[in-house]
Amino acid sequence: MKKLIFSKSFRVFIACLLILAFAVPATASAGYLGDKLLIGQSMQRGDYLLSQDGRFKAIFQDDGNFVIYKNGSAVWSSNTNKNGITTFTFEQERGKPVIHGYGSKWQTVYQYGYRWGLNPANGKYEYYWGYGFDNVLVFDVTKQVDAWIANTEAWIPGHHGSTLPVNTPGDTLVMQSDGNLVLYNNTLTNEYYPNSGIPVWASNTNGR
Template sequence: MKTSMKYIAAAGLTLCGSISMPAAAAWLKAGEQLNVNQSLASHDGRYTAVMQGDGNFVVYRLSDGVAIWNTQTGGSGATHAVMQGDGNFVLYTADNRAIWWTGTTADAGLANEFTVDDVGRAVVMAYAPVWVTNTVTPGGAPAAEPLVFQYGFQFQRGVVYNGPNGNQWIFQTDGNLVLYHNGKPVWASNVTRANGGPALYAVFEGHLTTWNDSGYVWQGTSNQSYPAGFTYQSNESPPVLHADSALFNIQADGNAAIWVAARKWGASTYDPPASNVPPATGPHCIGDPTAPSCTGSGSEYNWTFPW
């Protein structure tokens, strides 16, 4: 994922077309490195990872300067930390001796990235496509940045979201969600009039769903799975990236796809999530109604419906 992507944030934007804004997070991408005294801000800006002059690589909590985690390589002579193209995150000395590494590999042609997530955990992660419309443009298409919608984005009726190469995403007034290529429909949810009631389409935790007062109307997960050969550390403990945990892309190749952040490696110590999560604000919850976030315990992912 690149910071030059066109992002549409999780707030209920109703603008037609794309919005250009930088990604909120700081990632160390394949081939990039941190040298002595260089640092990388966490996804939410509350932590920083520093390649120290003493050879130690440390994640600090900025509010009080407490060290959350470190590689315990002080005095080793390490001078730079590299996110390698092979997927491994490695500390090297000035003469390129490897001192410490995560042992991670890149899978299925997907690049690994290093970041510090929203609980101060150092992670090597990769975005993996878990759902796709299978609408690649015949004959190929020019390379271009995708139009990206963050986790929690709510599609508005009648708004045209313009992606690259003539690809358009529309939540139609008849309740159908349609992907167009140069004015021709190439994929649709085939849900019209939302089963007799108003509906809200949302991107939620790797799921594209339609909801109304009766609950689920449609959930586009018929081919939801990780690519063949893709490995991850734990599906139960993915990186805590909030709105960037799952991204919905209108891609240059003609596909619309959901990409989920998967953890390839994570540090052993980190800040626990805040326990004082505010209560739910309404009777509706976007997502699995049996999940803890939808059963009254409260969650930042609860929204009231707009009608």
């Protein structure tokens, strides 16, 4: 049997590759975005924001849901775990993070499938495979709608009263170490926030 003999330079090259492979830290994964999402940026499925203390994670999941976890337990979600979800974008035009989805509506269609009813083959009421009318959810892939949006119009009046316009945009989304996911406008200040940005929306999960 012939032996395979590798040159010294080739063995050094392989050793360097192995060192690099094991030297990459776990936090360098493609899904980790730090603790902030800035205006104009987007999240892909599996991307997440992690609070600086590491206890809170806001992740855009594979099922389309945007969820905040505290030490692995869910404390808030966008309730968008459904078919037709497409993208998570921090829109520049509106200054808000938005989860988009395809437009959809229920339609009655005639199709082949597993159904309950009168089986024409034997005249019995039973489950059978056959044609019939079904109500199905049909997606319009040419139309994008807001499946979820950071609703500043509802949040600002409850937090700021009438001192801040309800359509004030944000520019930075932060997963904070107190458990709150907060949308800030860092170009504005007021008497309550003289040295920092003004919050225009939050998940209200601090202290949970």
